[in-house]
Amino acid sequence: MIVVEDLHKHFGGFHAVDGASLEIRKGSITGLIGPNGAGKTTLFNVIAGRLPPTSGRVLMDGEDITGLTPHELFHKGLLRTFQIAHEFGSMTVRENLMMVPAQQHGETLWNTWFRRGAIAAQERALAKKADEVLEFLTISHLANQKASQISGGQKKLLELGRTMMVEAKIVFLDEVGAGVNRTLLNTIGDAIVRLNKERGYTFCVIEHDMDFIGRLCDPVIVMAEGKVLAQGSAAHIMENEAVIEAYLGRGLKNKTKAGATA
Amino acid sequence: MVDFLNAIVALLNYVIVPATSYGAQLALGALGVTLIYGILRFSNFAHGDTMAFGTAITILVTWLFQSWGIGFGPLPTALLALPFGIAVTALLLLGTDRVVYRFYRRQKAAPVILVIVSMGVMFIMNGLVRFVIGVQEQNFADGARFVITATQFRNLTGLDAGLAVRTSTVITVVTAVIVVAALFWFLNKTRSGKSMRAFSDNEDLALLSGINPERVVMITWLLVAALATTAGVLYGLDKSFKPFTYYQLLLPIFASAVVGGLGNPVGAILGGFVVAFSEVTFTYAWKKVLTYLLPTSLAPDSLVQLLSTDYKFAVSFAILVVVLLFKPTGLLKGKSV
Ligand SMILES: Nc1ncnc2c1ncn2[C@@H]1O[C@H](COP(=O)(O)OP(=O)(O)O)[C@@H](O)[C@H]1O
Ligand SMILES: [Mg+2]
Numbered sequence: 001m002i003v004v005e006d007l008h009k010h011f012g013g014f015h016a017v018d019g020a021s022l023e024i025r026k027g028s029i030t031g032l033i034g035p036n037g038a039g040k041t042t043l044f045n046v047i048a049g050r051l052p053p054t055s056g057r058v059l060m061d062g063e064d065i066t067g068l069t070p071h072e073l074f075h076k077g078l079l080r081t082f083q084i085a086h087e088f089g090s091m092t093v094r095e096n097l098m099m100v101p102a103q104q105h106g107e108t109l110w111n112t113w114f115r116r117g118a119i120a121a122q123e124r125a126l127a128k129k130a131d132e133v134l135e136f137l138t139i140s141h142l143a144n145q146k147a148s149q150i151s152g153g154q155k156k157l158l159e160l161g162r163t164m165m166v167e168a169k170i171v172f173l174d175e176v177g178a179g180v181n182r183t184l185l186n187t188i189g190d191a192i193v194r195l196n197k198e199r200g201y202t203f204c205v206i207e208h209d210m211d212f213i214g215r216l217c218d219p220v221i222v223m224a225e226g227k228v229l230a231q232g233s234a235a236h237i238m239e240n241e242a243v244i245e246a247y248l249g250r251g252l253k254n255k256t257k258a259g260a261t262a
Numbered sequence: 263m264v265d266f267l268n269a270i271v272a273l274l275n276y277v278i279v280p281a282t283s284y285g286a287q288l289a290l291g292a293l294g295v296t297l298i299y300g301i302l303r304f305s306n307f308a309h310g311d312t313m314a315f316g317t318a319i320t321i322l323v324t325w326l327f328q329s330w331g332i333g334f335g336p337l338p339t340a341l342l343a344l345p346f347g348i349a350v351t352a353l354l355l356l357g358t359d360r361v362v363y364r365f366y367r368r369q370k371a372a373p374v375i376l377v378i379v380s381m382g383v384m385f386i387m388n389g390l391v392r393f394v395i396g397v398q399e400q401n402f403a404d405g406a407r408f409v410i411t412a413t414q415f416r417n418l419t420g421l422d423a424g425l426a427v428r429t430s431t432v433i434t435v436v437t438a439v440i441v442v443a444a445l446f447w448f449l450n451k452t453r454s455g456k457s458m459r460a461f462s463d464n465e466d467l468a469l470l471s472g473i474n475p476e477r478v479v480m481i482t483w484l485l486v487a488a489l490a491t492t493a494g495v496l497y498g499l500d501k502s503f504k505p506f507t508y509y510q511l512l513l514p515i516f517a518s519a520v521v522g523g524l525g526n527p528v529g530a531i532l533g534g535f536v537v538a539f540s541e542v543t544f545t546y547a548w549k550k551v552l553t554y555l556l557p558t559s560l561a562p563d564s565l566v567q568l569l570s571t572d573y574k575f576a577v578s579f580a581i582l583v584v585v586l587l588f589k590p591t592g593l594l595k596g597k598s599v
Contacts, residue, residue: 071470074470086464102472119453
């Protein structure tokens, strides 16, 4: 589905992504782990068109998508969420979702004046769809709240909800669980699995919670210092010496040890 | 008691009415600046000259109408010509975006680079305006000059102080209210307006949804053309048109946008009035009002003018500096400058 070939992203002399090559299979929920600063978010930013790569290529279904804008990638069904959730703060949660689908009638000035009926009908359909998504994510009660006022965890759900407003092919989730409580994390996990099974979404998930990764993801890719360190099933990865070392060096000792000895 | 009424009338006549009118003009100008800042993320130094260009075109069309004998009754013919001025300005802005700004947008140029680019555009528009209409002062207001003159007011009320209400003042305020209401309706209620707000709220996220950035940019320039031309024409009707004066308006307009919070439309309006009232208050000679209020023995001999009108831009500048020092995001929360 997605193939990354020898990707480099340098910030000045610093090599945030330093020759990463990896593949995300169609239909998989691929985990991407690695210590902080490993270059995971930067890799997402390059794949999703937010940053241009220094060198290397990104392919989607065999087609070179390197350097396309986020907007163009959106139209190809490639969506992403942010490590720190983003939202349109001045709008309600429902309106946030309704903004997502492209090519809405109301986006042109012509239609704004001359096709009010068509716009209204489409808006009603979108509102209904948004409400279904909110129900799926168990946050229906937030529909009319200002998006700037909901909690960080709820914003993460809203980000996931955004990907459900269109038919996505592949979704990149950056630290879905950051700042999210256990119950909410389970909700997110369930939603990911259901989207994967029912709507055929392929996922690539960055997450630090090893239980979460172990339960959802196969395969798991490990990054450290801008390179891909290892790749394999979750269980396999947690026993991998190099991986444990990468984490030990970064002080995530306890979590990894527990995982490794379990 | 009568003196108190006289003082109020004098205050209205010399301070409140002119400042309201000027404030509305600044607010419309600042709205354009703030929209560009919110969506395109740079301070557009060419805004004063955009206003001048729109006004110059409107004046040319006004003259054309006048030569055809078309008028607008008691209202100035320029109001009939305004839509044409807006349309031509829109074309100019869209053209500028196409050949200049889009290139830098694609490069993801830093805001400070865009600011410098806009200064280049400013110089070109500056020349263009002078080329089109010349450097001299133009008075293009026709129709009735006053809704009520000072003499009529005195005869009507029997007061000593007079209150003159000029047609241009009423037109300014009424037009500004209509334009602002339409703008807010557009931003809040229409899908196109919501796309703009989304872009202003969070550009990264807007780019990641189906919102077409180029369309949002286009709509922004169209709104800016309408706001800038309207602001320029209202200012010109009220005072007069001179390219250099419009270029100088940049300072109070930026002060207004910054005081209110750059990127915040409500702030731009508030800022416009704050700047206008400060400017008029500081440069008005208070002697007349005070003479009515104080007993004869205390009546001031001097003009009681805090600043000569030559220094009116110093007021905007001072406001700008104070706000940037103490509240960089403006009175209402804008994006940080
Ligand atoms: N825009 C940037 N400019 C300079 N350095 C950056 C930038 N973005 C990320 N980095 C650096 O790149 C490294 C990798 O960051 P990141 O991709 O966020 O890691 P991760 O998501 O794996 O924690 C970090 O050391 C970070 O400081
Ligand atoms: Mg990260």
